[in-house]
Amino acid sequence: MRDTEANTTRPLQLNDLQRLARAMREPAQPATLFNAVAAVAAETIGFRLFTIMAYDARNHEVERIFTNMPEIYPIGGRKTKRDTAWATQILHDLRPFRGETAHDIRRAFDDHVTMANMGLGSILNIPIAYDGECIGTMNLTHVEHWYKREHEDTGVLLGSFLAPALVSRMPLYAGKEPCS
16 A cells, blocks of 8 residues: 655656556556556555546446555445436546545545545545546545645546556457557
């Protein structure tokens, strides 16, 4: 678990993006890329809990495909996301969700008690989009009042590196011939 309790984060730098571009080219995907994005996010945004969810629009479900806390939030966990303000903002409008307090988390998430018991009180959810559609989310959770507006922009940029891995999971794109 990465814990950036002390304010030890730093601004995103060009070499961070180069690091992610190199990770994308490495074998053992998507784990190599997921770990690289998590590492850069820890250094530049900060988190205690970090997850990546794939979005299945047909079934209105998200599925956890990466986590830094598998004992509490295991890979494969699914949640239905339909007809909520969070779903509209993230999955349809493609706008980040930032909850700065435990109250914000309580209003948006069914597992708010688990997060509160872990000392988590702020959250940053970044929609991952491709071709105008949400294909997943990158989720960072930390102590209350951790996330600020500027974290959203950094998160969108880092999250964009996840798009190829998420697209490869989509039935519409999986197995498609590459463009020539």
